[in-house]
Amino acid sequence: MRILIAALLASAAFPAPAAPTDAQAAAIFADLKPDAPGCAASAIQDGKVIWAGGFGSADIEKKRPITPDTVFNIASDSKQFTAFSILLLEADGKLKLDDPIRKYLPELGAYADPITIRHLIHHTGGLRDYMFFAVLDGIPTSQKMTEQQAIDYVFAQDGAEFPAGSEHSYSNTGYLLLSVIVERVTGGSNKRFVESRILQPLGMTASSVVDSYPDGIAALSRAYARDGDGWKIDESLWENTGDGQVHTTVKDIAAWIGNLADGRVGGPALVARMRQDGTLNDGSTLDYAYGVGLGSYRGTPAVSHSGGWAGYNSHLLWLPERGFGAAVFCNAYGLDPGGRTERLADLFLGAKLEPAGPSVPAKLIAEAKLPLSQVEPGTYASASGGTITIAREGDATLLLRGEERIPLKPVASPAAGNVFATATDEGPEYFAATAPGRIAMEGMTLNRLEPWKPADPTRYAGEYGAPMIRGRIRITAKDGTLGVDIGGEKSALTPIGPETFRVGDWNGTMTFQPDGNGVVYSSARGLVFRRVGG
Numbered sequence: 001m002r003i004l005i006a007a008l009l010a011s012a013a014f015p016a017p018a019a020p021t022d023a024q025a026a027a028i029f030a031d032l033k034p035d036a037p038g039c040a041a042s043a044i045q046d047g048k049v050i051w052a053g054g055f056g057s058a059d060i061e062k063k064r065p066i067t068p069d070t071v072f073n074i075a076s077d078s079k080q081f082t083a084f085s086i087l088l089l090e091a092d093g094k095l096k097l098d099d100p101i102r103k104y105l106p107e108l109g110a111y112a113d114p115i116t117i118r119h120l121i122h123h124t125g126g127l128r129d130y131m132f133f134a135v136l137d138g139i140p141t142s143q144k145m146t147e148q149q150a151i152d153y154v155f156a157q158d159g160a161e162f163p164a165g166s167e168h169s170y171s172n173t174g175y176l177l178l179s180v181i182v183e184r185v186t187g188g189s190n191k192r193f194v195e196s197r198i199l200q201p202l203g204m205t206a207s208s209v210v211d212s213y214p215d216g217i218a219a220l221s222r223a224y225a226r227d228g229d230g231w232k233i234d235e236s237l238w239e240n241t242g243d244g245q246v247h248t249t250v251k252d253i254a255a256w257i258g259n260l261a262d263g264r265v266g267g268p269a270l271v272a273r274m275r276q277d278g279t280l281n282d283g284s285t286l287d288y289a290y291g292v293g294l295g296s297y298r299g300t301p302a303v304s305h306s307g308g309w310a311g312y313n314s315h316l317l318w319l320p321e322r323g324f325g326a327a328v329f330c331n332a333y334g335l336d337p338g339g340r341t342e343r344l345a346d347l348f349l350g351a352k353l354e355p356a357g358p359s360v361p362a363k364l365i366a367e368a369k370l371p372l373s374q375v376e377p378g379t380y381a382s383a384s385g386g387t388i389t390i391a392r393e394g395d396a397t398l399l400l401r402g403e404e405r406i407p408l409k410p411v412a413s414p415a416a417g418n419v420f421a422t423a424t425d426e427g428p429e430y431f432a433a434t435a436p437g438r439i440a441m442e443g444m445t446l447n448r449l450e451p452w453k454p455a456d457p458t459r460y461a462g463e464y465g466a467p468m469i470r471g472r473i474r475i476t477a478k479d480g481t482l483g484v485d486i487g488g489e490k491s492a493l494t495p496i497g498p499e500t501f502r503v504g505d506w507n508g509t510m511t512f513q514p515d516g517n518g519v520v521y522s523s524a525r526g527l528v529f530r531r532v533g534g
Contacts, residue, residue, distance in 0.1 A: 019050070020347050028343045029055040037224045037231060037311070037332035038066050041340060042250035043348050044325035047258015049251050050348070058221040058331065060231060068251050071206060071220045072329035073236075074314040075307030078209075078246035080274070080291030081194050081256075082178050083121050087270050087290065088197055094185045097121070104181045107155040114164040117181065120174035121290055122278025126160035127173040132523035134238075135487040136471030141236035141310055144213060150240040151180055156468045161384075161525035165281040168288065168443060169384055172243040175291075179242025190241045201265045202255040207248035213237050217247060223311030224332045231332070234311035244309050250327045257318050257325035260303070275303060275320075287361070287442075295361070297342060299354030306338055317341040324349055360416045360430055367440050368418035368432035372397055372410050375420075375433045379496040380446035385508030385522025387496065388439070388446060402505040449497025457482050459516045464529035473519065473529050484510065 025043070032038035038056015042049050052068035089095050095104075097118040102108050112127075119125035133153035139145050154173055161169065179190040186193050191209040199207045206219070225234035239245075248256075258264070263271040277294055278286040287294045295302045300321050307314040315337035318325040326344040328337035346356065375397070379389045389400040390408070399406040399422060407423040410416075411430070421428035432440045437448035454460070461477040474485040475493070482493035484503060491504035499512045508522035517531040 022051075022053075024347060025051050025053060025344070026055075028340055028347065029053065032056040032335070034065065035060060035063075037330065037335070039328050039330040039335055039337060039340065040066050040068055040070050040072065040221075040250045041328045041344065042068060042254060042326065043344050044254040044257050044327070045348075046323045047254055047261065049254045052251055056331070060222070060224070066221060066331070069206065069219055069249055070329075071217050071247050071249055072314060072331065073210070073220075073223070073245065073247050073307075073309060073312040074253075074316075074329060075244045075309035075312050076172075077305050077307035077314050077316050078242075078244045079175050080305060081198060081209075081246050082175050082182070082190075082242045083291035084198060084266065084274065085182050085190070085193055086117060086121065086178055087273060088266060089182065089185055091266070091270055095181070101125075101177060101181070104184050105155075105177060107151075109158050111157075111159050115160070116164070117178070118278075119164050120171070120178050122286060122288055123168050123171045123174060124165050124278060124280060124286075125171060125174050126162040126164055126167065126169070127154065127171055127177070128157050128161055128524050128527065129171070130154050130173045130176060132486075132521070133469060133471065135489060136469065136473070138471060138487045140488070141238055144237040145239065147176075147180070147211070147240040150176055150238070157527075158468070159526050163281075167383075168278070168280065168286050170443070175243035176240055177242070179240070182242075194241075194246070198256075198265060202259055204248065204252040204255050206252045207246065209241055210245050210247050211239050211241050213239065215247070219249075220247065221312075221329075221331045225311050226332075226334075234332075236310040244307070250329055253316065253327045254325070257316070257327075260318060261320060261323065287363075295359070297345060297353070297359060298356060304338075304341075308333065313337055315341050317345060319345060319349075322349055322352060360411055360413070360419050360421075361442055364419050364430055364432040364440060364442070365415070365417050367434045368416075369435060370433035371418050372408060372420040372433070374436075375439070376437060376448055378448045378451065379502075380439050380448050381496065381500065381502075381509055382444045382446045383522075383525065384444070385503075386441075386444050386446060387502050387509060388441075389496075390439075449500060452498045452500075453495050454482075454499075460512055460519075463532040464519050465532045466524075466527055466529045469527075469529075472532065473521065475519075 032055040040054045042052040054067035056066050058064045058066045058070045098116050101115050115125045130150050130153040182190045182193050191211045194209045223235045224231040260271050274290040277289050292303050292305050300319050303318040311332050313333050314329045316327050326341035328340045330337050377390050377392050381387045391398045397408045399408050408420050409423045411419045411421050419430055419432050421430045434440050439446045458477040460475050464473040476483045484491055484493050493501035496502050501510050510519050510521050512519045518528045
């Protein structure tokens with residue numbers, strides 16, 4: 001069932017775009033079926049909903065349809081609310097962005113002395129991922145975990161992945177700690193602060209921060225994952241906030257997007273700071289500001305962010321110079337909320353935007369030194385564990401991902417230089433060869449690994465542990481292949497370079513020490529897990 005709501009604004013700070021028909025808007029979601037997971041969506045002009053729709057099922061078993069009033073966990077789209085909370089507290093005189101985080105979090109070791117609140121906001125603090133330690137400890141997302149349990153995993157660390165300010169590496173740990181700072185400064189919960197200082201003043205009556213379960217939200221969509229030809233529930237019971245846990249609707253979120261423009265809450269000067277990009281120690285600027293990404297879309301500045309947690313998947317797009325926003329919230333992965341927000345912008349703004357063309361990041365264009373024809377086949381890995389494999393078959397260059405073989409082609413635009421991209425219908429990913437054996441993606445540099453296979457895979461088998469970490473990494477060897485068990489989650493280990501293995505298809509890399517008695521996992525860089533026992 002599809003439920004559509006359409007409304008036009010009479011007066012606005014920007015000329016109201018022409019009103020497409022419901023059928024035109026619905027066509028963007030025509031692939032979503034009534035008895036399967038789907039999405040809610042809205043188009044927003046000057047903070048007001050001008051169209052909204054629901055497509056697919058919010059609860060397959062109960063045959064409850066998704067509507068514009070369906071509530072979704074918007075996952076990492078919550079980070080902008082956390083960053084805004086910090087700016088409100090700064091305006092209150094309660095903290096400063098350049099305060100060291102140990103001022104508020106003394107439980108952290110001395111290694112964290114250089115890390116400031118500003119580093120956490122821009123993902124440049126270098127703190128290790130608390131989620132990895134929770135899963136290693138046998139706490140899957142389907143099991144309840146409290147905020148205290150989550151931060152205890154961070155407090156147990158004795159080092160960081162990199163010096164503060166030297167890298168940009170997306171960090172859920174950083175935003176978890178920002179929410180704890182909010183709580184320690186205010187003496188109340190992060191939930192109470194966000195709801196009382198942001199959501200309620202903006203009239204977001206259907207929105208909340210969930211920090212305990214059961215959540216009690218009658219209009220909440222279930223979340224799903226593929227299960228053969230069907231679907232299974234895929235939801236999380238983790239109760240920590242800051243990096244996620246804002247629950248809202250595509251109608252309610254319009255007030256938030258409007259506030260980013262007019263500063264009804266916080267004031268114009270404060271909301272303008274939300275779009276100030278971060279910097280690294282070397283002075284280079286990031287495309288990440290205060291819980292939002294910065295870029296452009298069809299010739300106009302764009303502010304956006306995505307969220308994904310358990311089966312929930314969301315995307316927010318705001319084009320400030322056009323006063324236009326779009327929100328798409330989905331209850332399963334693979335439904336392309338980001339692409340659909342752009343198609344809503346295309347539909348509602350039309351000729352007001354520059355002709356559609358490749359939105360190639362300017363930084364990649366500047367970094368691209370070699371054409372696709374000179375890219376060496378092989379596996380490339382980043383320090384944070386991201387991997388890609390490039391192969392050639394005849395004249396074709398392919399990106400290999402699991403069983404997928406995705407063609408790569410030069411971007412069909414002279415302005416893009418040597419940038420190349422995936423040739424798919426789901427929207428391109430852009431790449432640049434910055435030097436022989438080196439490839440850049442947005443926010444990531446990968447280096448080519450020399451082909452390698454272990455002479456004796458069995459020598460890696462065993463259990464590995466680290467100080468103050470309860471969980472263990474278990475490596476198994478069978479029939480000449482290796483596998484790993486992390487908190488009950490089992491994956492294959494595929495050799496990709498000297499003593500280095502890819503974990504599953506997407507779960508990072510493990511690098512063993514030459515003697516085979518220690519291993520470093522990319523989810524906890526710098527932490528050596530030592531062999532336990534004989």
